[in-house]
Amino acid sequence: MGVRELMDRLDWGPAPESDELAKALLAERGRDNGMYIDGRWVQPRRGERFDTVNPATGEVLGTIGQADSHEIDLAVAAARHAQPAWEALSGHDRARHLYAIGRAVQRNSRILAVLETMDNGKPIRETRDIDIPLVARHFIHHAGWAQLLDETMPNQKPWGVCGQIIPWNFPLLMLAWKVAPALAAGNTIVIKPAESTSLTALAFAALCHDAGLPRGVLNIVTGDGKTGALIVEHDDIDKIAFTGSTAVGRVIRKATAGSGKGLTLELGGKSPFIVFEDADVESAIEGLVDAIWFNQGQVCCAGSRLLVQESIAEPFYERLRERMAALRVGNPLDKAVDMGAIIDANQLTTIEKLCETGVEEGGTLWQPNIEMPETGNFFPPTLFTDVSPASTVVQEEIFGPVLVSMTFRSPGEAVSLANNTKFGLAGSVWSQDIDTALEVARRIKAGVIWVNCTNRFDANAGFGGYRESGFGREGGHEGMSAYLRPPRTTESELTESKENDANEIDEEGYAVIGVREPTTVLTGIDRTAKMFIGGVQKRPDGGNSLTVMGPSGRIDEVGRGNRKDIRNAVEAAIGRCKWPNMNGHQRAQVLYYIGENLEARRNEFIHRLVKMTGLSDASAETEFDDSVEQWFRWAAWADKYDGRVHETNSRALVIAVNEPIGVVGVIASDSRPLAGFVRLVAPLLAMGNTVVAIPSEAHPLVATDLYQVLETSDLPNGALNIITGLRADLIEPLAAHDAVDAIWVASDDITLAQTMSAGNMKRTWDANPDASDIERLRQSSQVKNIWLPHAI
Numbered sequence: 001m002g003v004r005e006l007m008d009r010l011d012w013g014p015a016p017e018s019d020e021l022a023k024a025l026l027a028e029r030g031r032d033n034g035m036y037i038d039g040r041w042v043q044p045r046r047g048e049r050f051d052t053v054n055p056a057t058g059e060v061l062g063t064i065g066q067a068d069s070h071e072i073d074l075a076v077a078a079a080r081h082a083q084p085a086w087e088a089l090s091g092h093d094r095a096r097h098l099y100a101i102g103r104a105v106q107r108n109s110r111i112l113a114v115l116e117t118m119d120n121g122k123p124i125r126e127t128r129d130i131d132i133p134l135v136a137r138h139f140i141h142h143a144g145w146a147q148l149l150d151e152t153m154p155n156q157k158p159w160g161v162c163g164q165i166i167p168w169n170f171p172l173l174m175l176a177w178k179v180a181p182a183l184a185a186g187n188t189i190v191i192k193p194a195e196s197t198s199l200t201a202l203a204f205a206a207l208c209h210d211a212g213l214p215r216g217v218l219n220i221v222t223g224d225g226k227t228g229a230l231i232v233e234h235d236d237i238d239k240i241a242f243t244g245s246t247a248v249g250r251v252i253r254k255a256t257a258g259s260g261k262g263l264t265l266e267l268g269g270k271s272p273f274i275v276f277e278d279a280d281v282e283s284a285i286e287g288l289v290d291a292i293w294f295n296q297g298q299v300c301c302a303g304s305r306l307l308v309q310e311s312i313a314e315p316f317y318e319r320l321r322e323r324m325a326a327l328r329v330g331n332p333l334d335k336a337v338d339m340g341a342i343i344d345a346n347q348l349t350t351i352e353k354l355c356e357t358g359v360e361e362g363g364t365l366w367q368p369n370i371e372m373p374e375t376g377n378f379f380p381p382t383l384f385t386d387v388s389p390a391s392t393v394v395q396e397e398i399f400g401p402v403l404v405s406m407t408f409r410s411p412g413e414a415v416s417l418a419n420n421t422k423f424g425l426a427g428s429v430w431s432q433d434i435d436t437a438l439e440v441a442r443r444i445k446a447g448v449i450w451v452n453c454t455n456r457f458d459a460n461a462g463f464g465g466y467r468e469s470g471f472g473r474e475g476g477h478e479g480m481s482a483y484l485r486p487p488r489t490t491e492s493e494l495t496e497s498k499e500n501d502a503n504e505i506d507e508e509g510y511a512v513i514g515v516r517e518p519t520t521v522l523t524g525i526d527r528t529a530k531m532f533i534g535g536v537q538k539r540p541d542g543g544n545s546l547t548v549m550g551p552s553g554r555i556d557e558v559g560r561g562n563r564k565d566i567r568n569a570v571e572a573a574i575g576r577c578k579w580p581n582m583n584g585h586q587r588a589q590v591l592y593y594i595g596e597n598l599e600a601r602r603n604e605f606i607h608r609l610v611k612m613t614g615l616s617d618a619s620a621e622t623e624f625d626d627s628v629e630q631w632f633r634w635a636a637w638a639d640k641y642d643g644r645v646h647e648t649n650s651r652a653l654v655i656a657v658n659e660p661i662g663v664v665g666v667i668a669s670d671s672r673p674l675a676g677f678v679r680l681v682a683p684l685l686a687m688g689n690t691v692v693a694i695p696s697e698a699h700p701l702v703a704t705d706l707y708q709v710l711e712t713s714d715l716p717n718g719a720l721n722i723i724t725g726l727r728a729d730l731i732e733p734l735a736a737h738d739a740v741d742a743i744w745v746a747s748d749d750i751t752l753a754q755t756m757s758a759g760n761m762k763r764t765w766d767a768n769p770d771a772s773d774i775e776r777l778r779q780s781s782q783v784k785n786i787w788l789p790h791a792i
């Protein structure tokens with residue numbers, strides 16, 4: 001009898017983990033859990049509570065308090081009060097606190113794992129071996145960042161008070177991802193766990209309390225989405241960090257628009273899992289088990305879209321079905337169980353309905369004939385084939401153990417299918433050919449790519465999405481940056497925003513000439529400076545122009561752009577533009593050449609600046625010289641903003657690459673119409689983005705004079721597109737455009753731009769004129785972490 005046959009005959013016996021200690025802890029805490037505010041346990045003032053239930057058994061584990069505005073006010077006030085002292089501690093002292101928390105988690109790891117499994121329904125194998133060890137790793141790793149912050153990220157400040165909202169799928173791990181970097185950076189916290197999974201967060205609060213964390217530094221409030229909304233809208237919170245659905249992320253983007261709050265969003269996904277014909281099939285099959293049946297598929301980065309090369313599809317599916325039939329679904333406290341319970345009945349219904357839709361749309365659903373528990377929220381491992389790229393089950397995040405599969409023929413087709421989604425959180429590529437694996441890894445639009453592995457996480461590797469999967473990173477250097485900001489340069493910010501508000505000479509010497517509402521004239525279109533779209537000067541679609549006024553009266557006409565001009569410009573920026581595919585050296589040469597050609601027209605530009613703005617000759621020369629220097633500066637950066645290689649706790653090289661964001665909309669202010677404009681567009685170009693820019697409304701002519709410089713400098717068509725006109729006409733179509741990936745706003749229009757950007761969750765930057773080069777580079781790029789495992 002062969003080993004295989006012997007293995008087939010072996011049955012798994014029950015191997016239950018004891019829940020005795022966790023139950024004793026719950027009994028000791030009492031049935032009605034309080035919240036942890038200002039170092040004390042607080043019951044909700046209104047006495048509103050709800051049950052928290054074990055999803056595998058239906059047993060009520062206790063009740064949770066529903067925080068209303070009273071508790072949120074208390075928590076925010078406590079965090080505000082505690083923040084200066086926490087920030088003032090030395091990095092070493094904060095490190096000691098974080099280390100103590102990490103050690104407390106390690107000492108209590110078994111009870112936390114059991115409690116997590118009871119509250120969430122995920123297998124003990126996962127909570128014991130993945131969630132809780134990673135929680136401890138996060139705190140110990142971030143103790144290191146606290147210790148080294150002054151050296152590694154100098155001249156940065158914490159945001160202040162952070163509001164954090166987390167989901168139910170990795171309750172304590174998501175808390176650790178948010179709390180550890182925030183505390184390391186010197187922020188204080190108000191955090192809300194998900195309604196259905198608050199128990200480990202509250203146990204964690206007790207551990208922090210016992211570990212001597214100062215009062216008010218960490219506040220844990222419980223409640224449902226209404227409590228989350230109160231945190232988001234609270235005036236005295238400086239930064240919001242959210243993980244959850246894209247729908248709620250969109251609500252939060254709108255609610256925080258223009259508030260000046262920092263925002264990071266880690267949202268949904270529909271990540272591709274691509275298997276090439278030369279892949280190690282057995283490894284890929286085991287990879288799939290981890291990709292989509294880990295945590296019952298309730299994972300934002302789950303490899304939920306299987307793409308298999310056509311030549312191996314049938315045998316691969318056969319082997320996959322065999323493996324699925326060997327999965328064990330059941331009591332999550334059983335150590336030999338592969339899949340536990342779905343979080344609650346609502347989520348179970350959502351999964352069931354999406355599967356019904358998949359079948360109605362023509363998909364073939366396959367589920368193994370395995371033993372399923374008779375009670376509790378369980379759903380079997382499921383495979384969909386015969387689906388098309390547009391099928392609902394292929395496009396929507398199911399958030400359950402449901403794998404949808406399609407085939408492809410070539411690497412190009414695999415990439416197109418992989419990118420055919422609104423999301424961009426992660427992807428997994430399986431091939432023994434390093435050329436194929438790396439090429440595909442670079443071409444997938446997602447924040448994390450696993451080569452020949454999947455669902456690997458580490459405290460030192462950034463995690464976060466492209467596109468509608470959100471923005472910001474958690475983990476490592478990238479994650480730390482999200483909890484720090486440059487010091488507020490209030491003086492210069494005030495000067496910049498007040499410029500041009502009065503009809504006088506401002507501090508920088510610009511005549512403020514009241515062109516905010518320019519005279520619209522419908523004549524003389526031939527004398528009008530045009531738009532610059534796709535490398536060609538184009539008349540405005542509406543045929544309208546605006547009069548540009550200087551201190552001595554009318555200077556010239558400029559095209560008044562409209563929605564259609566913006567659309568054409570975005571089209572040109574996403575079209576066949578060569579710019580994103582040019583390497584850093586090639587981009588640098590073009591940017592140097594622009595500087596060189598601009599310098600050749602020195603007198604003409606200085607004259608224009610003087611005439612248009614009323615600057616003195618000397619000031620105009622300074623601005624011009626700065627503009628030329630900026631082109632050189634960003635040419636210099638074009639091939640120097642390197643990524644990193646992260647050290648992680650698994651055997652893998654994790655390569656963090658800085659990639660362009662895509663198409664970026666730029667809204668310039670009226671301040672420094674030439675140099676200010678160049679400071680916005682040049683860094684974006686340096687990093688390989690294409691740009692649609694709205695130059696100064698009051699002084700647009702130096703930007704339109706640039707067209708000829710750009711035309712003679714080998715800048716590929718479509719790399720930089722310039723639309724003149726009124727910001728009131730142009731911001732909305734630009735910020736709402738779904739093909740625009742990010743928006744930089746230097747004018748006072750950030751609220752409108754951020755509100756309109758919520759459609760495709762584009763990144764926004766309230767472009768600070770004093771921002772450092774590194775900040776500009778960070779805002780010009782997004783990090784992709786590529787995991788390359790190896791044997792030693």
Ligand code: NDP
Nearest residue numbers: 166167194195223224225228229244245248267268300399
């Ligand atoms: P949500 O996005 O609704 O919840 C995430 C967190 O946000 C929870 O703490 C929730 O509170 C809170 N919340 C809900 N509404 C608001 C609001 N208006 N303002 C502020 N906070 C709010 O996810 P769900 O738990 O409802 O899951 C729904 C779907 O979201 C899933 O089916 C899945 O597709 C996706 N999802 C994605 C996750 C990811 O990591 N990408 C994680 C979880 C879900 P409460 O739990 O109390 O309602």
